[in-house]
Amino acid sequence: xxxxxxxxxxxxxxxxxxxxxxxxxxxxxxxxxxxxxxxxxxxxxxxxxxxxxxxxxxxxxxxxxxxxxxxxxxxxxxxxxxxxxxxxxxxxxxxxxxxxxxxxxxxxxxxxxxxxxxxxxxxxxxxxxxxxxxxxxxxxxxxxxxxxxxxxxxxxxxxxxxxxxxxxxxxxxxxxxxxxxxxxxxxxxxxxxxxxxxxxxxxxxxxxxxxxxxxxxxxxxxxxxxxxxxxxxxxxxxxxxxxxxxxxxxxxxxxxxxxxxxxxxxxxxxxxxxxxxxxxxxxxxxxxxxxxxxxxxxxxxxxxxxxxxxxxxxxxxxxxxxxxxxxxxxxxxxxxxxxxxxxxxxxxxxxxxxxxxxxxxxxxxxxxxxxxxxxxxxxxxxxxxxxxxxxxxxxxxxxxxxxxxxxxxxxxxxxxxxxxxxxxxxxxxxxxxxxxxxxxxxxxxxxxxxxxxxxxxxxxxxxxxxxxxxxxxxxxxxxxxxxxxxxxxxxxxxxxxxxxxxxxxxxxxxxxxxxxxxxxxxxxxxxxxxxxxxxxxxxxxxxxxxxxxxxxxxxxxxxxxxxxxxxxxxxxxxxxxxxxxxxxxxxxxxxxxxxxxxxxxxxxxxxxxxxxxxxxxxxxxxxxxxxxxxxxxxxxxxxxxxxxxxxxxxxxxxxxxxxxxxxxxxxxxxxxxxxxxxxxxxxxxxxxxxxxxxxxxxxxxxxxxxxxxxxxxxxxxxxxxxxxxxxxxxxxxxxxxxxxxxxxxxxxxxxxxxxxxxxxxxxxxxxxxxxxxxxx
DNA sequence: CAGTGAGCGAGCTTCCGCTTGACTT
Numbered sequence: 001x002x003x004x005x006x007x008x009x010x011x012x013x014x015x016x017x018x019x020x021x022x023x024x025x026x027x028x029x030x031x032x033x034x035x036x037x038x039x040x041x042x043x044x045x046x047x048x049x050x051x052x053x054x055x056x057x058x059x060x061x062x063x064x065x066x067x068x069x070x071x072x073x074x075x076x077x078x079x080x081x082x083x084x085x086x087x088x089x090x091x092x093x094x095x096x097x098x099x100x101x102x103x104x105x106x107x108x109x110x111x112x113x114x115x116x117x118x119x120x121x122x123x124x125x126x127x128x129x130x131x132x133x134x135x136x137x138x139x140x141x142x143x144x145x146x147x148x149x150x151x152x153x154x155x156x157x158x159x160x161x162x163x164x165x166x167x168x169x170x171x172x173x174x175x176x177x178x179x180x181x182x183x184x185x186x187x188x189x190x191x192x193x194x195x196x197x198x199x200x201x202x203x204x205x206x207x208x209x210x211x212x213x214x215x216x217x218x219x220x221x222x223x224x225x226x227x228x229x230x231x232x233x234x235x236x237x238x239x240x241x242x243x244x245x246x247x248x249x250x251x252x253x254x255x256x257x258x259x260x261x262x263x264x265x266x267x268x269x270x271x272x273x274x275x276x277x278x279x280x281x282x283x284x285x286x287x288x289x290x291x292x293x294x295x296x297x298x299x300x301x302x303x304x305x306x307x308x309x310x311x312x313x314x315x316x317x318x319x320x321x322x323x324x325x326x327x328x329x330x331x332x333x334x335x336x337x338x339x340x341x342x343x344x345x346x347x348x349x350x351x352x353x354x355x356x357x358x359x360x361x362x363x364x365x366x367x368x369x370x371x372x373x374x375x376x377x378x379x380x381x382x383x384x385x386x387x388x389x390x391x392x393x394x395x396x397x398x399x400x401x402x403x404x405x406x407x408x409x410x411x412x413x414x415x416x417x418x419x420x421x422x423x424x425x426x427x428x429x430x431x432x433x434x435x436x437x438x439x440x441x442x443x444x445x446x447x448x449x450x451x452x453x454x455x456x457x458x459x460x461x462x463x464x465x466x467x468x469x470x471x472x473x474x475x476x477x478x479x480x481x482x483x484x485x486x487x488x489x490x491x492x493x494x495x496x497x498x499x500x501x502x503x504x505x506x507x508x509x510x511x512x513x514x515x516x517x518x519x520x521x522x523x524x525x526x527x528x529x530x531x532x533x534x535x536x537x538x539x540x541x542x543x544x545x546x547x548x549x550x551x552x553x554x555x556x557x558x559x560x561x562x563x564x565x566x567x568x569x570x571x572x573x574x575x576x577x578x579x580x581x582x583x584x585x586x587x588x589x590x591x592x593x594x595x596x597x598x599x600x601x602x603x604x605x606x607x608x609x610x611x612x613x614x615x616x617x618x619x620x621x622x623x624x625x626x627x628x629x630x631x632x633x634x635x636x637x638x639x640x641x642x643x644x645x646x647x648x649x650x651x652x653x654x655x656x657x658x659x660x661x662x663x664x665x666x667x668x669x670x671x672x673x674x675x676x677x678x679x680x681x682x683x684x685x686x687x688x689x690x691x692x693x694x695x696x697x698x699x700x701x702x703x704x705x706x707x708x709x710x711x712x713x714x715x716x717x718x719x720x721x722x723x724x725x726x727x728x729x730x731x732x733x734x735x736x737x738x739x740x741x742x743x744x745x746x747x748x749x750x751x752x753x754x755x756x757x758x759x760x761x762x763x764x765x766x767x768x769x770x771x772x773x774x775x776x
Numbered sequence: 777c778a779g780t781g782a783g784c785g786a787g788c789t790t791c792c793g794c795t796t797g798a799c800t801t
């Protein structure tokens with residue numbers, strides 16, 4: 001039987017294409033890359049022109065055996081991997097594994113998955129583009145050289161197991177730089193003005209809100225401003241109307257989907273990808289790792305139908321979005337619903353919500369502009385030349401806004417002027433002043449990054465790819481360079497001056513400022529590593545480094561540059577720098593002197609030690625050892641003060657005696673605790689070991705005793721079996737193993753026989769094996 | 777994950793970019 005074999009990258013895609021091609025074709029997938037550099041060792045032959053030493057990727061043995069089997073049966077093999085640098089390389093690796101000649105192989109590509117496009121591709125194969133393959137090899141080799149030569153320098157000079165790379169190190173730097181910008185930001189206050197007027201219309205009185213963009217420097221300026229307007233009469237000076245319009249955003253790419261899912265649904269970057277993957281595999285959306293904004297012709301015509309029938313033809317507008325990003329490779333379409341007519345696709349709440357987001361964004365992208373009208377009323381007075389402006393904006397035609405509005409990153413205080421309909425007012429109409437306020441406001445530094453806004457920044461810099469944004473974010477957190485945290489704000493006072501009924505009133509109010517939710521903060525080790533790398537390898541840490549090497553990869557792809565030469569030009573100076581840095585550079589610990597101890601006069605320093613950030617008092621001498629203390633969770637060696645550092649030596653604290661035994665508070669490996677009579681009790685969240693008093697400690701000790709007493713529901717010592725009430729409910733413990741109790745079983749009533757049968761059932765079932773790291 | 781309360785001592789750690797699965801002997 002003669003058969004044609006088509007190999008794509010993704011199994012879900014294979015399934016779809018299989019439907020288009022008849023029974024003469026078998027479509028299968030490579031599951032991404034099939035060969036790569038082994039994870040241990042450099043695997044690049046430096047003596048032999050940087051020849052990469054590839055091996056079949058772990059866990060790809062089976063895939064390859066299957067491919068080889070199918071290839072043997074096939075008369076023609078089509079390599080249909082993605083149309084980009086990585087896809088071309090996969091096709092090339094497939095040639096070597098399947099014994100094909102790349103100069104003779106049938107390589108096919110298409111940017112939209114429709115029957116027409118796929119059949120056309122099959123009818124018009126080309127051969128492998130070796131220049132493009134070499135560009136990929138250069139990319140791969142450069143990343144390996146950078147990553148595997150830089151990381152060991154960090155092991156020697158900072159701490160073992162750290163990592164550095166072209167992408168992750170710049171990602172960390174972005175966060176570190178921003179944090180320092182925020183720490184160095186000088187907050188200034190100013191006064192903002194707002195006037196409220198009474199507006200009478202047929203006996204009904206409404207309030208007209210007006211502002212003035214003047215910023216008053218200080219309290220005195222605000223006082224004199226209000227003073228000048230005591231007794232003033234206000235008039236309408238003029239009304240101006242301006243039409244404006246808004247256009248919809250482009251359909252989603254991976255990066256914009258991650259940003260919107262974060263803002264609108266509160267999804268982390270990795271959650272978005274997991275949920276999108278499920279929608280993709282179920283056939284509800286197109287591929288979710290893409291950098292392209294464009295929609296296929298077929299998708300656009302089905303969107304037209306959906307919009308016409310749901311909202312009417314005047315809501316439809318044909319739009320073609322081009323991808324702005326220079327680094328985009330556009331091997332896929334934008335992320336869109338596969339069938340625009342489907343609105344409800346899943347019973348899973350997260351899947352359905354993400355799908356709706358994608359649906360709305362895609363549909364809106366083919367809808368008409370929204371037409372708006374902005375009205376500005378200028379208000380003058382009889383005392384001086386100051387003017388106020390009342391602004392309103394109304395939607396004349398909603399267009400795409402009927403379906404979707406993109407949200408913004410910086411959630412500035414809601415814009416008052418939007419959606420306010422201003423009545424037509426005659427010039428010269430008097431507006432009685434209700435009140436005029438000058439409110440103290442504060443300047444704000446740039447906001448901290450969220451996972452999603454970091455992805456946006458990386459994409460702007462051309463760093464990383466759709467398939468790596470989520471893994472990169474998780475790597476920098478796993479290495480301990482960055483933490484995602486929420487932090488509580490602090491109270492801040494602000495003044496409010498109000499002019500009403502010809503009198504000025506002054507008040508002081510308080511607000512909460514600086515609270516953060518799920519933002520990215522650098523750790524001290526992140527700061528130390530960034531400083532070390534910027535100092536010694538500034539070119540690689542440069543925000544533009546990736547963009548620069550990408551240009552060179554492009555030259556290789558276009559056949560204008562030989563790849564070994566390109567790598568050699570980079571590697572020679574880079575490796576020399578690795579050598580000198582290893583030899584000459586000092587160990588980096590971020591050490592900073594805070595001053596001297598107020599009593600003993602000993603020097604006090606902070607630095608990152610083997611177990612993390614710490615304070616050291618004194619230095620090692622013959623008769624004295626220095627004292628150490630760890631920094632608290634949200635403290636940093638960059639910002640801690642001398643006083644805060646000294647406070648850290650208050651632990652362990654002796655709180656007093658309870659039942660004749662000492663009660664101590666301290667912080668241990670598992671967080672803060674109190675210790676009494678040889679027993680440890682963890683402090684609950686919000687209880688500070690520096691503040692906790694004896695009464696609170698006693699209550700905690702008694703509560704722990706109580707829960708310990710209830711902990712053992714049943715015991716069968718003869719079999720070493722216990723039924724224990726744990727944090728997540730009751731469970732069975734035999735020796736060192738733990739066993740779940742089946743749902744619906746009362747733990748209290750378990751007999752020894754019940755336990756034994758649960759245990760033997762569990763032992764029979766296949767054990768969940770953890771996805772282990774490669775072992776040789 | 778099922779309950780702990782230190783302080784390595786030999787050998788390993790690490791990159792970026794494609795893609796999903798999680799076994800028989």
